[in-house]
Amino acid sequence: xxxxxxxxxxxxxxxxxxxxxxxxxxxxxxxxxxxxxxxxxxxxxxxxxxxxxxxxxxxxxxxxxxxxxxxxxxxxxxxxxxxxxxxxxxxxxxxxxxxxxxxxxxxxxxxxxxxxxx
Amino acid sequence: xxxxxxxxxxxxxxxxxxxxxxxxxxxxxxxxxxxxxxxxxxxxxxxxxxxxxxxxxxxxxxxxxxxxxxxxxxxxxxxxxxxxxxxxxxxxxxxxxxxxxxxxxxxxxxx
Numbered sequence: 001x002x003x004x005x006x007x008x009x010x011x012x013x014x015x016x017x018x019x020x021x022x023x024x025x026x027x028x029x030x031x032x033x034x035x036x037x038x039x040x041x042x043x044x045x046x047x048x049x050x051x052x053x054x055x056x057x058x059x060x061x062x063x064x065x066x067x068x069x070x071x072x073x074x075x076x077x078x079x080x081x082x083x084x085x086x087x088x089x090x091x092x093x094x095x096x097x098x099x100x101x102x103x104x105x106x107x108x109x110x111x112x113x114x115x116x117x118x
Numbered sequence: 119x120x121x122x123x124x125x126x127x128x129x130x131x132x133x134x135x136x137x138x139x140x141x142x143x144x145x146x147x148x149x150x151x152x153x154x155x156x157x158x159x160x161x162x163x164x165x166x167x168x169x170x171x172x173x174x175x176x177x178x179x180x181x182x183x184x185x186x187x188x189x190x191x192x193x194x195x196x197x198x199x200x201x202x203x204x205x206x207x208x209x210x211x212x213x214x215x216x217x218x219x220x221x222x223x224x225x226x227x228x229x
Contacts, residue, residue: 035218044120044222045156045164045207059217095163103211103218104154106166106175 002026002107004096009112012086020081020112022096030054030074033099036081038092039111046092049081050099064090086116121146122208124221130198131229138224140191140208146219148189151211155184155193158205158223167206168193195226203228 008020022034035050049070050059058070069082079096093113097105123141130136140153147153155168166175168184171191181202183194195202208221 037218037220045209045220047218047220050217061217062215100169102170103152104166104169104209105156105164105218106169108163108165110163 002098004098004107004109006094006096006109006112009094009114011115011117013118014087014116016086016116017082017084018086018114020083020094020096020114022079022081022109024077024079024098027098029072029077029079033101034070034072034079035097035099035105036070036079037095037097037105037108038090038114039095040092048094051079083114086114088116090114091116120222121212121215121219122210122221124206124208124224126222127225127227129227129229130195132198132200134198135194135196136198136226137195138193138206138208138226140193140221142189142191142210142219144189145214146189146210146212147186147191149213151213153184153186153191154209155182156207156209158207160204164207198226198228200228202226 003025005023036048051070067085072079093111095111096109128136152170156164157167158164171186181197205223207223212219
């Protein structure tokens with residue numbers, strides 16, 4: 001079964017850092033691009049960051065550029081999101097998703113909650 | 119404010135047909151990028167419902183159909199069932215933003 005499981009979320013103060021992890025199983029991670037998408041109730045879904053299958057190319061939403069870093073370890077079947085200088089508006093449920101070459105996301109993980117609050 | 123515009127809610131009686139619109143711009147749908155649709159049931163992760171404008175993944179009932187024309191797209195549900203009550207999101211790529219964009223989501227209520 002193809003599965004993505006996120007971890008690493010929590011409560012952090014503004015300006016703090018967190019590192020999210022996404023563990024992939026049931027497929028060869030190195031064959032796919034991967035993305036992080038966040039969700040805030042009432043505000044829908046927001047694509048945050050993406051990384052190519054080999055890690056050579058990364059992309060970021062303007063809202064997180066310069067603060068977040070996506071990375072991957074295909075040998076460990078994992079994708080990561082390092083989040084620095086966190087702000088209240090980064091509070092969300094963060095999903096990991098497998099990115100098809102033609103633009104859709106399938107499957108998605110259940111997500112890990114990040115709350116930025118003083 | 120989302121880049122793709124969807125109605126916040128639609129509703130219909132069991133057995134009826136409902137449609138959800140998704141309106142973009144010349145940097146996403148109008149630029150030729152495909153639109154994809156996701157269904158999110160309460161408490162679960164989004165699930166791919168339609169990809170490449172019109173294609174259904176294996177296991178998705180043929181009650182769900184998608185279309186796209188210019189800067190607009192639409193998801194139709196025919197023969198609405200109680201289990202279709204969920205949030206639905208459209209998604210595409212955007213050339214000016216350099217990544218993927220989503221609609222704010224449409225809540226479908228079965229009356």
